[in-house]
Amino acid sequence: MISNIIFDCDGVLIDSEILSFAVDEKMLPENGVTITAGDLAREFGGVTYGEMVAALNERFGTEIDPKRYQERCEAELSRTFETELRAIPGMRDLLTRLTVPIALASGSDLARLDQCLALTGLADFFDGRIFSAEQVARGKPAPDVFLFAAAQSGWQAAQCLVIEDSPSGIIAARAAGMRSVGFLGGAHRSLEDYGILRDAGAEYVAGNSDDLHNCLRDFGLVGPSRH
Template sequence: MVQHIIFDCDGVLIDSEILSFAVDEKLLPDYGVTITAGELARNFGGVTYGEMIAALNARFGAEIEAVSYQVRCEAELARTFESELRAIAGIPDLLRNIADPVALASGSDLARLDQCLRLTDLAGFFEDRVFSAEQVARGKPAPDVFLLAAQTCDWVPEHCLVIEDSPSGVLAAKAAGMQSVGFLGGAHRSAADADILRDAGAGYVAGNSAELHGYLQDLGLISG
């Protein structure tokens, strides 16, 4: 029985992925890599900068240094977020209708999560139940961050439902012994992406916040 909900952040709570991959599309040509934001979203949603850069270096024969690239991207993205970041439509209302505490488990670092939750007025829904891949040995698709969230909150993994927009996140949930819902409400996703989430193991795919609300209501996890 599902009793607890763990949300991913980027592309689930906040419409950040479209902004993030647009920054990558803008900066990567400086390193000899030309790739669209859409392709980056399909291939690298939910993974760490290090994993993305390793894959791009191998594919394009580039020599990008992941740490310095991340620092550059995060600085550019922080400026973009201050003026353009928004919560995904319907998410604040959905969170208000969940009676029990919820958690957040993300591949983003804690400083970025703090900024994003502050800018979108979502921090109060999660309080101290915010977890980052920087706190564990391995990022998604490894289960580490989800297991950290469950352990810290004293939740049984088998009783947790993860809301994810990326295949790597769905795979991480499965590896953690948790059920998952794929979410397509972010601007970087389309209905055509449903199959990649189902193939990764999502038990249900919600096209938007209204569909997610209905699904959680059917499970008895949400009221209103």
């Protein structure tokens, strides 16, 4: 029985991935890598900067320093977020209707999470249960951050449902022994990405927050429908 929900943040709660990968698309050519924001989203959504840079270095034969690259991207993103970051449409209303405890488990670092949740006004929904891959040994697709979130919250993994927008996050949830729902409501995703989330192991894929609301209602995790 599902009694708790663990949300990813970027691309699920906040529409940040479209902004983040646009910065990558702009900066990577300076380092010898040419790749579109869409391809980055499909391949590296949910993973850490270090893991993305390592994969790109291997593919393109480059020697990008992950720490320096992350610092540059984060500085640019911080400025962009101040004026452009928004919550995913309908997500605030959905969070108010949940009838079970929730947590957040993200590949982003805690400082970025604090900024993003403050800017979008979503922090209070999580009652301090905000966790980052920087607190564990391995990022997604390893299960570490989800298992850490559950353990710190006093929850059993088998009773947690994960909401994720990336294949790596879905794989991580499955490895943690948790059920998962894929989410395509971020601007970086489209219905064409349905298959990659189902193939990764998502039990259901929601196209937007209304669809997610209906799915969670069927699980018995939210109050009455808005419609």
